[in-house]
Amino acid sequence: MSVQTLYTAATGMEALETKLDVIANNMANINTTAFKKDRANFEDLFYRQYRLPGAEDADGGITSTGIEVGLGSRVSSTQTNYVQGAMQVTNNPLDWAIEGRGFFKVNSINGPLYTRSGNFGVDANGQIVMGSATQGWILDPPINIPDNATGVVVATDGQVSYSTSDSTSLIPAGQLFLTTFINPDGLLKMGDGLYQATDSSGIATEANPGQPGMGNIRQGALEASNVEPVQELIDLITTQRAFELNSQVVQAGDQIMQVAANLRRF
Amino acid sequence: MYGMYLSAEGANIQSKRLEFIANNLANLETPGFKRDIPTFQARYAEAIQQGQDYPGSQSINDTGGGVKLMNVDIDFSKSTFRDTNVDTDFAINGEGFFRVKDSEGQEFLTRAGDFDLDGAGNLMTQDGKYSVLDNTGKKITLDPLLPWTMIGAGNIEQDGDQIPLGLAQPQSLGDLVKVGNNTFRSLGPTTAVPNAKRDIRQGYLEQSGVSSIREMNAMIETTRAFEANTQLIQHQDTMVGALISRVLTS
Numbered sequence: 001m002s003v004q005t006l007y008t009a010a011t012g013m014e015a016l017e018t019k020l021d022v023i024a025n026n027m028a029n030i031n032t033t034a035f036k037k038d039r040a041n042f043e044d045l046f047y048r049q050y051r052l053p054g055a056e057d058a059d060g061g062i063t064s065t066g067i068e069v070g071l072g073s074r075v076s077s078t079q080t081n082y083v084q085g086a087m088q089v090t091n092n093p094l095d096w097a098i099e100g101r102g103f104f105k106v107n108s109i110n111g112p113l114y115t116r117s118g119n120f121g122v123d124a125n126g127q128i129v130m131g132s133a134t135q136g137w138i139l140d141p142p143i144n145i146p147d148n149a150t151g152v153v154v155a156t157d158g159q160v161s162y163s164t165s166d167s168t169s170l171i172p173a174g175q176l177f178l179t180t181f182i183n184p185d186g187l188l189k190m191g192d193g194l195y196q197a198t199d200s201s202g203i204a205t206e207a208n209p210g211q212p213g214m215g216n217i218r219q220g221a222l223e224a225s226n227v228e229p230v231q232e233l234i235d236l237i238t239t240q241r242a243f244e245l246n247s248q249v250v251q252a253g254d255q256i257m258q259v260a261a262n263l264r265r266f
Numbered sequence: 267m268y269g270m271y272l273s274a275e276g277a278n279i280q281s282k283r284l285e286f287i288a289n290n291l292a293n294l295e296t297p298g299f300k301r302d303i304p305t306f307q308a309r310y311a312e313a314i315q316q317g318q319d320y321p322g323s324q325s326i327n328d329t330g331g332g333v334k335l336m337n338v339d340i341d342f343s344k345s346t347f348r349d350t351n352v353d354t355d356f357a358i359n360g361e362g363f364f365r366v367k368d369s370e371g372q373e374f375l376t377r378a379g380d381f382d383l384d385g386a387g388n389l390m391t392q393d394g395k396y397s398v399l400d401n402t403g404k405k406i407t408l409d410p411l412l413p414w415t416m417i418g419a420g421n422i423e424q425d426g427d428q429i430p431l432g433l434a435q436p437q438s439l440g441d442l443v444k445v446g447n448n449t450f451r452s453l454g455p456t457t458a459v460p461n462a463k464r465d466i467r468q469g470y471l472e473q474s475g476v477s478s479i480r481e482m483n484a485m486i487e488t489t490r491a492f493e494a495n496t497q498l499i500q501h502q503d504t505m506v507g508a509l510i511s512r513v514l515t516s
Binding site for chain 2: 042045186200213252
C-alpha cells in the first residue's frame with residue numbers, strides 16, 4: 001500500500017537532509033585554513049521481492065524477471081575531498097603551507113594528531129605550536145626557537161633554521177617531517193583542523209618534505225579552504241529541489257490514502 | 267460486483283506504481299542509479315482464467331479482467347557525468363559494469379564508481395561492503411607509498427605496473443536484478459568488456475538516471491488514475507445501493 005511510498009520518500013528526504021548538513025558545514029568553513037570539503041555519497045536501499053523470478057502469475061504466465069520494489073536511499077558515506085587548496089600569501093614566517101599530500105604531526109595527550117593548517121606560532125617555551133582556539137598543539141618532533149632569534153626560515157625540504165643578530169649564518173633548529181596516509185578519507189576529523197589516524201586510514205608514512213608523494217613546504221603562505229562556493233551553491237539548489245520532490249511524493253502517498261479512506265459511503 | 271474488484275485492482279496497482287516512483291525519486295542523487303519502470307498488463311477475464319472460456323472467444327465472458335503488474339524493467343540508458351575531481355571516482359563511458367565482490371566471495375556489478383581505498387590499500391565501494399575487482403577477478407590493491415593514476419582503457423598504473431579494472435557485461439541487461447547498495451546481481455553469465463570498448467574516466471561520476479520531470483508527471487498521472495478508479499468503485503456502490511432499494515420497495 002502507499003504507506004511504503006511514505007517511508008520510501010522519507011528515506012530520500014532524510015538522506016538529502018544529511019547532504020544539506022554537509023553543504024552547510026562546507027559553506028561555514030569557506031574561510032577556514034586548509035579545510036577540506038566533504039561530499040555525501042548516496043546508495044539505494046535493498047529491494048523487496050513482490051514476486052520471485054520464474055514464479056507463475058494468475059494467468060499462468062511465467063515471468064523471466066521478478067518484481068522487486070526499492071525501499072529508498074541512504075547516505076553511504078561522507079567522503080573528504082583532499083584536493084589542494086589555493087595558496088594564500090601572508091608573508092608571515094611561521095605560516096607554512098604544504099604543497100602535496102602530507103600532513104603536519106602534532107602531539108596531544110591522546111597521541112599524535114595530524115593537520116594541514118600551517119598557521120604556527122611560538123609558545124612561551126620557545127616551541128613551535130599549531131595555532132588553535134583551544135590549545136597550542138606542539139609540533140612533533142618539537143622544534144625550539146630561542147629567545148634571541150630574529151627570524152625563522154623553512155626550506156622546502158623542511159629544514160628549519162633561525163637567524164640571530166650576532167651570527168651571520170643561519171643556525172639549524174630542527175627538521176620537519178610530513179606524514180601521509182594511503183587513505184586520508186579514513187582519518188577521523190577532530191575539529192580545530194585536526195585529524196586522527198584510524199584503522200581505515202592505513203599506516204602512517206613519515207618522511208622529509210620533498211620526498212616523492214609527500215609535498216613541499218612553502219613558507220609565508222597558508223593553504224586556503226578548498227571549498228568552491230559556486231559548486232556548493234549549485235549543490236544547495238539541487239539538494240533543496242530534490243528534497244521538495246520527495247516531499248511531493250509524501251503528499252501524493254497521503255492523498256492516495258485519504259482517497260482510499262473516503263471510499264466508503266453511508 | 268465483479269466490476270468493483272476490477273476497479274479495486276486498478277486502484278491497487280496505481281498505489282504500487284507510486285512506490286516505484288517514490289524509490290526513483292529517493293534515488294535522485296544516487297550515482298549510477300538506474301530507474302525502474304513497472305509495466306502493467308491486462309489480465310484475462312475470470313472465466314478464461316478458470317478455463318471456462320478461451321481468450322478471444324468474443325463471448326460475454328471475454329470482457330477483460332483488470333490489470334496485473336507484469337514485470338519491472340530497468341532503464342539502463344546512460345546518464346550524464348559529473349566532474350568531481352576526486353581520484354577514486356570512476357565513470358564508465360559506454361557499456362559494461364564494474365565488477366565488485368562482497369566478503370563472501372559473491373560477485374556483483376555496479377555502475378556507481380565512487381570508490382575509496384581502505385587502510386590496506388584495497389579499492390572498495392563507498393560503504394566498504396564490496397571490493398573492486400580487476401579483470402581476472404582479483405581484488406585491486408594499491409601500494410600505499412606510491413602515486414597511482416588511470417592511464418586510459420581502464421588501466422590503473424602504479425610504479426610501472428598496470429592493473430586493468432574489471433569490467434563485465436551480462437549477455438542481456440534483462441538478466442540484472444537490483445540488490446541495493448548500488449549493485450546488480452546477474453542471473454546469467456557475464457563476459458568481459460572487449461579491450462576496444464574499455465573507456466573509464468577518472469574524476470567523474472555517473473549521475474542518477476532519474477529525471478525529476480518524468481517522475482513528477484508519472485506521479486500526477488498515478489494519483490489521478492487512482493482517484494478515477496476509486497470514483498468508479500463509488501459509482502458501482504451507488505448503483506448496487508439503488509438496485510437494492512428498488513428491489514426492497516417493489
